[in-house]
Amino acid sequence: QLAGSSDPYLSLEGPHESFQTSIRHMTLNPVWNEDFLFHISHPRNHLSITLFDHDRIGQDDQIGRRTRVDLRHLQRGVEQAMVLDTEGGTVHLQLLAVDFGELPD
Numbered sequence: 001q002l003a004g005s006s007d008p009y010l011s012l013e014g015p016h017e018s019f020q021t022s023i024r025h026m027t028l029n030p031v032w033n034e035d036f037l038f039h040i041s042h043p044r045n046h047l048s049i050t051l052f053d054h055d056r057i058g059q060d061d062q063i064g065r066r067t068r069v070d071l072r073h074l075q076r077g078v079e080q081a082m083v084l085d086t087e088g089g090t091v092h093l094q095l096l097a098v099d100f101g102e103l104p105d
Contacts, residue, residue, distance in 0.1 A: 007054040008063070010091070014038035015045045023054045028089075043071045043097070051088045064088025071095070 005026040012019045016039050024030035038047065051064035064086030074080055074097040082093045 006063070009052055009054055011050040011052060012036060012038075013048040013050075014040055016040075040071065043074060046071060049084065049086070049091060049093075051086055051091065064091075066091070069093075071097070 006028055007023050007025050008027070008030045009023045010021045010032070012021075019036040019038075021032045021034050024032070047069040049066045049069060050062060053061040053063050055061060066084045066086050069082070069084065074095060076097045076099065079094055079096045082095055084091045084093065
């Protein structure tokens with residue numbers, strides 16, 4: 001649990017690429033509203049998410065991690081909200097499977 005303020009950002013890793021959100025300065029409740037496109041060939045693949053606190057000097061501090069974001073329940077074309085608990089806090093995601101997953105009913 002963090003006290004005071006932080007400069008958080010997320011690192012998101014898929015099987016073929018990785019992305020990083022922008023840094024949100026001096027907040028413990030960041031909101032990113034950023035979109036990333038991952039090329040995931042099969043829903044058995046997964047995403048990893050790491051929450052960092054940006055430091056101007058030295059290495060950034062890891063403050064939370066979720067190593068396996070399960071994608072098996074995604075349905076093609078249906079946006080799905082996901083809430084992930086990490087050691088450093090809760091991350092809310094919106095995921096959309098563009099070209100894999102079960103067809104919606």
